[in-house]
Amino acid sequence: MRRLWRSPTLRSVAVLGLSGVVFAVANLVLARALPTAEYALFTLVVALVNVGYPLAPAGVDGMVNRLRLEAGPRLLGRIAWTILPVGLLFAAIGLVGYETSVPVALMILVATMAGGALVVAGGQFQSEQRFGMSLTLHQSPNLILLLSALWVLLAGTHGAEPPLLIWTAGFVATAAAGWWVLFRERHAKPHRTVDFAWSEAFSIAGLSAAGLLLIQLERLLIPHLLPLRDLATYGVLAAIVGSLFRALQMGVGYSLLPRLRAAPGVPERRRLIAREGRLIIAIVAAGSAVIWVATPYVERWFLAGKYHLPAALVLAALVSGVAKILNGFAQSTVSALADARELSMVMVMGWVAAAIAVIGAIVGARWGLPGVIYGVTLGWLVRASTAFVASARHLRLPATVAAVTP
DSSP states (O other), rough: OOOHTTTTHHHHHHHEEEEEHHHHHHHHHHHHHSOOHHHHHHHHHHHHHHHHHHHTTTHHHHHHHHOOOOOOOOOOOHHHHHHHHHHHHHHHHHIIISSOOOOHHHHHHHHHHHHHHHHHHHHHHHHHTTTHHHHHHHHHHHHHHHHHHHHHHOOOOSSHHHHHHHHHHHHHHHHHHHHHHHHHHHHGGSOOOOOOHHHHHHHHHHHHHHHHHHHHHHHHHHHSOOOHHHHHHHHHIIIIHHHHHHHHHHHHHHHHHHHHHOOOOOHHHHHHHHHHHHHHHHHHHEEEHHHHHHHHHHIIITTTTTSOHHHHHHHHHHHHHHHHHHHOOOOOOOHHHHHHHHHHHHHHHHHHHHHHHHHHHHHHHHOOOOHHHHHHHHHHHHHHHHHHHHHHHGOOOOOTTTOOOO
16 A cells, blocks of 8 residues: 555545545535526536636646746746736636626636636646645645535525635635745746747647636536536536546646656656556546445435436446546646647647537437537547557657567
């Protein structure tokens, strides 16, 4: 057990898993306490912000992992030019595309901008392999979400705006805390440049953008394809079933990327991927069994029968979760090892996969919520396959090296 705990992936998954539990509990509390329409609105706004804020820095969070930049006022000033327009864009999407109120749109704007600054700070700590600090920043929105849910219970409020306001304030506070630490430490570090190619940053942003869209795609499409209650049901399903797989997907990508970049050669890369793959397979098998058994009890006791999650719906979520983990492996590998041309190709194919997911969801909607989930899952599989193909040459043993089983 001690040997397993040395795995950065396992430690990352443990932290992210705890964060996922927090996310799940918060959503279940909100699902039970809020009226269905208000919880659906809350779920929609969270989805918009969760797509918007990782995109807001336009790939700079990836550049701090690929280069050694000074995380100070100059870098923060550079990302300010991207986080504002992205925040305005997602606020406008909320207003026009989903008819949110002006106060809710303003919260989308502020949360997206603050979250953009937060992910760059978290990326800087990740590049320094200070995983504890980085994970704390990256997962802080889930803790704030739990505080929002507790406020709903204590105050007895029945609207979505108060918990959304608390969640937005949490983004601002944690982003400020992360950058305060970086400002304080920057003079003790040797790096003094903030120069990078925006074209490369945009490629990284484009690579992740399709994935971010896919993560939230069900939430963004359901209001246009199915009754509003199905959006609330999906929020509950994602809290119970999706949290484990999202934690695994993020944990794989989070710890695997810097270690793949640091691996000295192809044999080491292959051993690393094989070792972490076996670990994740074991966790997925055990976790899926627990979810399958526990979901009916959570539905009956915690949600008091307010939402019904049939076996076909749970199975669809499990299949979708496995596809997301495959994508986590593939995207980490290609982000760590691919050159600029390969990144551009994967970025383009990522958008093709997103388009396939949209079409699949539209077609699948005739079979209800499970059909939408399977349609989006098809996009995940296409995206993962493309990334595996692009990274294959970086994992191929030279002809002079005998292939050995990792």
